[in-house]
Amino acid sequence: MxxxxxxxxxxxxxxxxxxxxxxxxVSDDVNDVVRKIIDDVRARGDAALSDYSKRFDGVDFATVPMRVSEEEIEAATAATSPELIDALNLAAERIERHHARQMPKDDIYEDALGVGLGSRWTAIDAVGLYVPGGTASYPSSVLMNALPAKVAGVPRVVMVVPAAGGAINPTVLAAAKIAGVAEIYRIGGAQAVAALAYGTETIAPVAKIVGPGNAYVAAAKRQVFGTVGIDMIAxxxxxxxxxxxxxxxxxxxxxxxxxxxxxxxxxxxxxxxxxxxxxxxxxxxxxxxxxxxxxxxxxxxxxxxxxxxxxxxxxxxxxxxxxxxxxxxxxxxxxxxxxxxxxxxxxxxxxxxxxxxxxxxxxxGSNHVLPTARSARFSSGLSVLDYVKRTSILRLGPEQLRKLAPAAIALAKSEGLEAHARSVSIRLNLGD
Amino acid sequence: MxxxxxxxxxxxxxxxxxxxxxxxxVSDDVNDVVRKIIDDVRARGDAALSDYSKRFDGVDFATVPMRVSEEEIEAATAATSPELIDALNLAAERIERHHARQMPKDDIYEDALGVGLGSRWTAIDAVGLYVPGGTASYPSSVLMNALPAKVAGVPRVVMVVPAAGGAINPTVLAAAKIAGVAEIYRIGGAQAVAALAYGTETIAPVAKIVGPGNAYVAAAKRQVFGTVGIDMIAxxxxxxxxxxxxxxxxxxxxxxxxxxxxxxxxxxxxxxxxxxxxxxxxxxxxxxxxxxxxxxxxxxxxxxxxxxxxxxxxxxxxxxxxxxxxxxxxxxxxxxxxxxxxxxxxxxxxxxxxxxxxxxxxxxGSNHVLPTARSARFSSGLSVLDYVKRTSILRLGPEQLRKLAPAAIALAKSEGLEAHARSVSIRLNLGD
Known part of the structure; x- marks a missing residue:
């Protein structure tokens, strides 16, 4: 009650x-186990993935290929009921349309002094999407995580999903197909996160990893953070x-x-x-x-x-x-x-x-990946913004530099950074 | 060479x-020390802050107040050279003007089915700004971290800065004044981060902590992450x-x-x-x-x-x-x-x-807090977006619910989530 x-x-x-x-x-402390798995995947690559998949998922890459083939994705889609395909398509269309509105716009302008300023947005080069196995293997989460990446223009989205005995929920594969994800590997756990972050012979590394997972996956995401970006830990x-x-x-x-x-x-x-x-x-x-x-x-x-x-x-x-x-x-x-x-x-x-x-x-149409545990006080749900990054652009000519130089030099000197001051003053032929 | x-x-x-x-x-492992300091501040509040400030900064809150007074801020500003104040003001104006363009806009609309959808942005309620002591105590960083919060409309910005022997770099206080930060505490290190995250008798907790710091500060930020938001660890x-x-x-x-x-x-x-x-x-x-x-x-x-x-x-x-x-x-x-x-x-x-x-x-005018160590592959510099969060809004009437219900029910059932399916079907008087 x-x-x-x-x-x-x-x-x-x-x-x-x-x-x-x-x-x-209850957060199990799985950090030590996860650290060892990550180190092993970094050292041994595919061989380590093979060993862990045999041990944890009972799948042997000597008989079932690590990468899910196009035929397998097609077959899974064909095996999914038309009613469910329609539902996935409806969901995907609505998600895509809503998220397209979130795409940030570049802002390149010149200010009153003639200084060129800019904010330019570019998609992340490659994103890895973790999909859990078993009962938590939700096709809807595939759509929610992959479609904003597609909208953002991420050129490469890689999905990993553990496959007990080699099998993957066919609806998950059907959802991946609808979301335009074609590079899918039959791996899971901390080893899959390590493979995405550092790469192996088969899997090229990504720049960011998103998606839900168990305690091992969450710990692995925390540990590789910095080497790659991660989404929130839900x-x-x-x-x-x-x-x-x-x-x-x-x-x-x-x-x-x-x-x-x-x-x-x-x-x-x-x-x-x-x-x-x-x-x-x-x-x-x-x-x-x-x-x-x-x-x-x-x-x-x-x-x-x-x-x-x-x-x-x-x-x-x-x-x-x-x-x-x-x-x-x-x-x-x-x-x-x-x-x-x-x-x-x-x-x-x-x-x-x-x-x-x-x-x-x-x-x-809105995203179902949302901040939990009171973190809505300071964070937002998943969106297109999670798949892009902003580069600032600054452009001065000699005249603009002359106008801004005195303030920059004064501030640099007040902070005890003489080389900073020199980098400005040397361009004015003022010496330093 | x-x-x-x-x-x-x-x-x-x-x-x-x-x-x-x-x-x-070289990342020193200071996690255990930091864990103890955080636990102590949570348990003993102001008393713990007093002890640590005495020990690490040589400042006694029995003689120097923990909170920096308005008079002290005024005096520091008066003690700063007019040339430097002008430079800070020029920097602040340019930063504020550029960051104002970053403010995201709400997007509330109705789609073709009549479903109301929305993205609404609100400022974070309270943000803590860590400012290092000693030679890394940069007035420019105060402006870069505090002004985007001001532009975002954060109602409460709290600054903490360790004060060796009680003294704070006057230019830092002058910059705080220019950036509109009035709540300043003379504390630093992991204890200051703990105080911001959990609050003490004197300091109300914040929802997010930003700003640079040494290894102890960085470790403390990582440890309180989740309870509060943090910016990147640079x-x-x-x-x-x-x-x-x-x-x-x-x-x-x-x-x-x-x-x-x-x-x-x-x-x-x-x-x-x-x-x-x-x-x-x-x-x-x-x-x-x-x-x-x-x-x-x-x-x-x-x-x-x-x-x-x-x-x-x-x-x-x-x-x-x-x-x-x-x-x-x-x-x-x-x-x-x-x-x-x-x-x-x-x-x-x-x-x-x-x-x-x-x-x-x-x-x-652009922000100087930027992604380091190759993290520009997946993240962006500090901006107004770091001080706001987005709430999705969804609004259906009976007609829209009827149209979307079959797909939602099909997806819920395919995921084995019967209570999800029921939450929709019960509103259609279809039973489940």
Whole structure:
């Protein structure tokens, strides 16, 4: 059973603060194991990948090739139901169209002094996309991670996915094909991350690695960061629902459980000004839990991390929501506008009773890779910006240099950097 | 003496590849010490800050207040020469004007189906700015880190700066005043980072920490990452100069030494198609080194990491520059356009013989916080984007939900997420 917090009770602030900082992840310390695997892949390349894949995935590259062939991708696509292909295509189109609007524009201009200034955006040369194996192998995540790279114009996107016994979820391959990813390797774990970062005989290195993974993958991403870029390291999923009294408790319960079924560490929260609704949602969750295939996961999540927070007035939810800084925020209220304006910290906002968060997971068009664990206070969901980088451009002629030189020289000297001052003054024939 | 690499020699590729991966930093493992300091600040707050400041900075908060007073800031500004204040003001104006153009715009729209989609940008609530003490206490860095936050609309910017014996470089305080930073604490090291991340009795926590620092500060930033956001962890500075034959070797030597004087791990590289120019630059560096106050630092940097690379034709510099992915790239050539177009990986490009990199350090207008150690392959310099975050907004009515539901349900079921499917189907009265 989830906890119940009432804003009117004297210990609310203390309990809410404790709730905010509850740890929802047990982080195994796998750093030493991961360090060894990375070193081994750097030293032995493909041979190391072969050994680890045999040991961890039961796949032998002597009989199944490491690289997934074009034929295999075609066959997987053909084996996927037309209904599912249509759904993937619809999702892909919507994601691509929305992300195309995020493409930043170059800004090259001349200022009043005649100084040329510029911000130029270019795509990253090569990106690696990690796709987990097993039950967490989500075709929707392939679309969400690969399509913004395509929109950004990344020339090379490489996918790695562990294949237990050699097999890969065919829908994942179908999604890769739709997203335009053709270079796919049957490898996973820390060894796949190492191969992407440092390269092997078969795999050319990339400049950035994105995508979700288990503790080993997360640790490997942290360890190779610097050599390559990485995306955020995502924690368990969360939803916060702000609800007025006019809601069907079963709709909200379904939304809470859609988060809870992801992971025992997932978190589902309702803030409401109506205690009766809160109680009805509690009851509906218990009822619906019984008929879910992933009932064990969802029960654990709801029991350990679920919460109903009762506030006096709906607007009291704003400061609480800003402190929670949820990955997903649903506004199941008649008048969402004041809430939208007031809430600054949220990965994504789903407005109104007919926008369940799940639409954003698949076909809304916006990205489902969003900041977790309160990091929406300082970071954003995945976007085209994660696949491009900006180069500043500065251009002065002799006249502009003469105008800016005195200030530059004064600042350099005040910082004790004489060679800096000289690099300017020498061009003015002033000596130094 | 720097190394000389000739593209025409048989072992060029091997030597260039080795050069690229040369480590320029000794990273002390200070993680355990830093972990203890952070835990202590979390447990004891201000008392811990007092103890560490006494021990490391020789400043006693019983006699000198932890927070720098308004009077102290005013006095520091008054003590700064008018010439320097003018230089800071000129730099600040130019930085502010350039960064204002970077402010991302909200994009709220309705698509053909009537689905409301949006990207909304908001400023981070509170940002902490670390400023090093001692000789690395640069007023220009205060401007470069604080002004983009101001442009982004960050409501609270907090500065921390260690004060040996209680004193802070007055020009740093003057720069803070010009940048609009009024909340300044006389603390430094890992303890200052911990205080910003977790808060103490005196210091309210921030959501993101930026700014350069020593190995302890860098380790502390890595350790608090997740609780708060951090900027990049910068390595030693670099410059790459692509030069044709028509250059004054002394100008280029001055530019190389302006990088080299920063740090023994700094790196200065010339690529040229003219061997005679390369040799003349080598000689000019040796000559100029003798008359620099920081000659020891600059000599070590040039000796250990400097390089002249001779190519056949100038356009051969393009692939090399893209692999080097320099923080600073100067194009000291007659016709820079083909190089600008070809070079994708660089933190900032300085175009033409009259744009020494140093102008960008101070008064160019663009930011001087740029990606080092080849990270320009996947990341960008500091900008307004580092102080804002994006929230996605999605809004469906019953009609839009009905249209998108079948695809969402098909994808959810294919991923084995029944509660996801139910969260959509329950709103259609289809059951599940």
């Amino acid at each position: 989830a906890i119940w917090l009432d804003q009117a009770s004297g210990d609310f602030e203390a309990r809410f603060a404790a709730f905010l900082t509850t740890k929802r992840e 924690g368990p999923s969360e939803v916060l629902v702000i609800a007025d009294k006019d809601n069907d408790p079963d709709w909200l319960a379904a939304d809470l459980l859609a988060q809870a079924e992801h992971d025992p560490g997932a978190q589902s929260i309702v803030i409401t000004d109506d205690a009766a609704l809160g109680e009805a949602v509690m009851a509906a969750v218990e009822r619906q839990l019984k008929s879910l295939p992933r009932t064990e996961t969802a029960s654990a999540s709801w029991r350990d991390f679920g919460a109903i927070i009762k506030v006096e007035r709906l607007e009291d939810s704003i400061p609480l929501a800003n402190r929670i800084a949820a990955e997903h925020l649903e506004l199941a209220v008649d008048d969402p506008e004041p809430l939208i304006v007031g809430i600054r910290n949220a990965g994504a906002i789903f407005v109104g009773r007919h926008t369940p968060e799940v639409i954003g997971d698949y076909v809304g | 720097a190394i000389w690499l000739d593209q025409a020699s048989g072992d060029f590729e091997a030597r260039f590849a080795a050069f690229l991966t040369t480590k320029r930093e 390595g030693p500075s670099e410059v790459l100069v692509i030069a044709d034959k028509d250059n004054d070797p002394d100008w280029l030597a001055a530019d190389l030494l302006a990088q080299a004087e920063h740090d023994p791990g700094a790196q200065s590289i010339v690529i040229t198609d003219d061997a005679a120019l390369g040799e003349a630059v080598m000689a000019a560096v040796e000559r100029q080194l003798k008359s620099l106050p920081r000659t020891e630092t600059a000599s070590a940097s040039w000796r250990d990491f400097g390089a002249i690379i001779k190519v056949e034709r100038l356009e051969d510099s393009i692939p090399l520059a893209n692999r080097i992915a320099a923080e600073h790239l100067e194009l000291a050539v007659d016709d820079p356009e083909p190089l600008i177009v070809g070079i994708r990986n660089a933190g900032a490009i300085f175009v033409g013989r009259h744009t020494p990199e140093v102008i960008g350090d101070y008064v160019g």
